[in-house]
Amino acid sequence: MANDIALMAHLMRRAGFGASRDELEVRAAKGYEATVEELLDPESQPPVDPYDLLRYQPAALLPGGQPPMGNVNYMYYLVTTQRPLQEKMALFWHHVFATGNSKVDNYDQLLEQIEIFRANGMGNYRDLLLKMARNPTMIFWLDNNQNHGTAVNENWGRELLELFSLGAGNYTEKDVREASRAFTGWTFETKIPRLPYGRFPWKFEYRPEDHDDGIKEFLGHRGHLNGEDIIDIVVQQLACARFVCRHLYNFFVADEPQVPAWSFEPPRDPAALDAMAKTFRESNYEIVPVLRMLFNSDFFKNARNKHLKSPAEVVVGTLRLVGGHEVPMPGYGELSMQPSYMGQDLLNPPSVEGWHTGPEWINSGSLMARINFVAEQMGNLSLPGVRAIIDRLKARGALSPDQLVAGCLDLLGPVEVNSSTRTELTEQAKQWGQLKWDSDQNAQTAAKRATEMMQLIVATREFQFA
Structure with missing residues (x-):
């Protein structure tokens, strides 16, 4: 099932803008080829x-x-x-x-x-x-x-x-x-x-x-x-x-x-x-x-992590994951301009050649804009998608540092990181010790630490790739 979820997440990142764990599980139950056919038949789903x-x-x-x-x-x-x-x-x-x-x-x-x-x-x-x-x-x-x-x-x-x-x-x-x-x-x-x-x-x-x-x-x-x-x-x-x-x-x-x-x-x-x-x-x-x-x-x-996310993919994928942005309330204008701060001004490409993609999406300014935007969203416990991830972590019971890192990587993607990145994340988690949910105070602390771990993960190099 884990492999099915990872493959489905890969498909939904590329053929869409990512998906929540709930959606990934539903699609994995349908099957990969059936999901491809559904994506290829947009008329089967209601329009905006x-x-x-x-x-x-x-x-x-x-x-x-x-x-x-x-x-x-x-x-x-x-x-x-x-x-x-x-x-x-x-x-x-x-x-x-x-x-x-x-x-x-x-x-x-x-x-x-x-x-x-x-x-x-x-x-x-x-x-x-x-x-x-x-x-x-x-x-x-x-x-x-x-x-x-x-x-x-x-x-x-x-x-x-x-x-x-x-x-x-x-x-x-x-x-x-x-x-x-x-x-x-x-x-x-x-x-x-x-x-x-x-x-x-x-x-x-x-x-x-x-x-x-x-x-x-x-x-x-x-x-x-x-x-x-x-x-x-x-x-x-x-x-x-x-x-x-x-x-x-x-x-x-x-x-x-x-x-x-x-x-x-x-x-x-x-x-x-x-x-x-x-x-x-x-x-x-x-x-x-x-x-x-x-x-x-x-x-x-087999082409996982070989495509650097465009600013539109970063912003839209994040907003769809964290939820709470389905209604265009005041403030939507600022959200809509976030891709431009990262180098992709939608409806206004720089020339007839379009945008330069891949590594050229990244410079010191655009990288900080990416990290800050996603980290801010992932740190907002009032957003339903963030709460859903916390609830899934809570359902796993007390979490050791290794389990916290593994759980957050899993529920944010799954996100694949190299050994040195995982070591750095685990070292930080060890400073927090075991996370428990057995009281209101412990649960609040655990939720806060979990969001902080997710913020660290979205700041990694690996998270910039799809």
């Missing part, structure tokens, strides 16, 4: 109720230029979703199709884009790519509204090939220009000003008079190609399958080098990438079959 959010945070409906209300909206969905993989995939695509409020200056449009990722992020990649090409937020972010038949702007065409589908080295500069010509005339209707009644949403618009309908040559294809033709050609490339699947591997399995290095840095596990790419192509670019293969694979099951 947006009216609960608006009841407490009405400005989150059309947040406009009022930070952090856009972040409040997004954080609420991350923390309360009962469809963890759907929300995790939306976060994945937000990183791949990185679009930021620093330029868009429309939180409502960014949230609309996140909703596209929720609705389509586990569907067909070709369809998602087409939706992004027609998404006004992306069009504005990459200047395709300035891409005219008589004056080509190559920004969208370049990033489509470099960062969204093929990767550097798999196309030429001529391909960039020809692709950009094919997307001329793809723009959006003029946005009505914010005042006096608030912003109206952007809408995609195709202007045939602004489209270059001339002959184009792209990746070996020749003809009067338009944007849809370009996307159809792109997804047929083997490089596309490998590029998308390497992103999935980096996000769900183990940290890879940063995307610009992929043209000369080999993948961490070539065999795994080959298998994923093969499934991607054989399924006609469907995402769910790739995820099913990935989560059921040995390379995934």
Whole structure:
């Protein structure tokens, strides 16, 4: 059972944002493969109720230029979703199709884009790519509204090939220009000003008079190609399958080098990438079959502690574990900004390249922000998730120093630490002696020591990995 719990915890950290011990036990009883299938079928679970959010945070409906209300909206969905993989995939695509409020200056449009990722992020990649090409937020972010038949702007065409589908080295500069010509005339209707009644949403618009309908040559294809033709050609490339699947591997399995290095840095596990790419192509670019293969694979099951948690994973995983944040009460704005203090400003990635992941999440400032946030939450005995862990420890009876350390490591993950870390934790526990629950005073002291031990554990190097 312990191995089942550890494997299930691994799955839920990667395919979601972690889970309480109660949830892990329920899922372990169902079985690993059954849990994977449930995660892959988000429609089987109820969606987030947006009216609960608006009841407490009405400005989150059309947040406009009022930070952090856009972040409040997004954080609420991350923390309360009962469809963890759907929300995790939306976060994945937000990183791949990185679009930021620093330029868009429309939180409502960014949230609309996140909703596209929720609705389509586990569907067909070709369809998602087409939706992004027609998404006004992306069009504005990459200047395709300035891409005219008589004056080509190559920004969208370049990033489509470099960062969204093929990767550097798999196309030429001529391909960039020809692709950009094919997307001329793809723009959006003029946005009505914010005042006096608030912003109206952007809408995609195709202007045939602004489209270059001339002959184009792209990746070996020749003809009067338009944007849809370009996307159809792109997804047929083997490089596309490998590029998308390497992103999935980096996000769900183990940290890879940063995307610009992929043209000369080999993948961490070539065999795994080959298998994923093969499934991607054989399924006609469907995402769910790739995820099913990935989560059921040995390379995934054996990849524990090889992925450095992103700030979003740290914050959301902590809030879901400790509980008490299911209602967006006052103060939710500060909670929603915590990932930005750790280096991941949700809805505002630093560039079209997205965030640099893996070890680049960590510096002296971001590490302290991580530790302080999680330690503060784990030290709050009023939170239901913290109390649930204390109650489970109490049910084990009097705890020796070794038992206290083992119990806290188990219930916080399980968290795997090396021998030197465990020795340090045990040495601290020995200073407290045996914890007893046989009186109110002893129980209060034991609970306090247990939370202090959990705070020490979340400050370890090992806790930063999933």
